[in-house]
Amino acid sequence: MTWTAQAQPLFLAGVLGWSGLAKAIDDDPRGRVADTALHRLLGGRLAADVFVALGIGEAVLALALLAAPGRPVALAAVALTVGFLAYLTYAAVATPQASCGCLGKKKVRLSWRSFARAGMLLAAALVTAFGAPAWWQSPPLLPLFLLLAGEAALFVALSAELDRLWLTPLRRLRVRVAPPLTGTPDVVPLQASISALVRSPAYRAMSAWLASDVLDHWDADGWRLLVYGVRLPDRRATAVFAVPLAQARLDAIRVTLVDEEDTVLALP
């Protein structure tokens, strides 16, 4: 099964090449590191420089893994992936709210997936370091391809930065196939009445005197009644707004003032 070991430099080269190029040619490295643990560790300017240098280093290591996948290069890959794990541990302790800034432009918070992904890279580097024939020395092509495809799929699954490429579309598809929030009763939500109310001339006329939010509400004869507390210059009162349950013109909304002695007050 030496071919499984032969596959690991290819897998590492693919990941490091992609990740390294993305870092090295980023047009806004300072923006990329702004919310990351690297920024906390090194400060703004140095973090951006280290970010770009790390990208170049990853890309060079990827080329070396392809061209000369011997033990020295493999040990360099082990050192790099151990460094990743150490950085993630620091980030989890020092800035658990921050992004690791590992892959892609999307910033995501650290989670167990970040550690699992770094562990996967370390395992691949260790397998490479224990030695195997170079990848071009007659490996069985189909198994090699299937293994690389599986590892790539696992890597993508562990990369929260890439969820939008596969997980979100899958979730959209599931919702489309079996919509989970259908069958709700056809009632007019209170928020619909309040939204219409606050845009109405009646509410505008009264709003300056309203002291409370909705005190009570109920439906009667195709109307929704909404009661608010009112503070008038010399007394407290109640404003009763009547909002049509059916959508209607905003000027159909009515308001009446009733004082504490149940005297219905005329409006100006």
Next chain:
Amino acid sequence: MTPQVDRRQFLTRAALGGVTIVGATALGSLAPEAAFGAAGPAVAPGGVDPAFAEGRITAIAGSMLLTAGSDGTLNRIQTTSGTSVWKLTPAGLGDVRIGDGLYARGVRMPDGSLAADALWVNIVSLDAHVVSLASDRVHLDHHGSRLVGHVVPNVSAAVYNGTPAVTDLSMVPVGGHVHVVGAWRPDTTEIDVSTVYAKV
């Protein structure tokens, strides 16, 4: 007939025209300009608004709520029958629990307590991305933190593209950006959804 039903019937008739107006306003102008023109309490820029309080409820003594604010400020908040209470829906003081968070607006009394006109209990208003939908909940990502938004039948509503709110949340876009107003379930990462504002 309960007093509440009796009162609702009276107010319904008052609002819909079934009651004769018996008191013309000898109250001076009710025009908005009069209210907006009135001198309000002076609040220096950056100063504390005496008409506002926020915090977690530490004790409930009758109609008085004791709260500890996020900045350590202790407040006594006096409620009355005229105090509106929002807790996902318009609610009553009996729905308020120790440990709830609140925002209160009212009038500061000489003894330092706040006579509350309105309380908003556990209210949250946040921007989020929709992770997924389930049969009775919406999973949200709020700045990298996962939140569960429980959909409450007949209460939770969605506003799509600024159109009137509806109770059908099935069009909330997975992966899309939304604004959510809801009621936090204290000490959890869960909320009950009041309104989801979404673009579809």
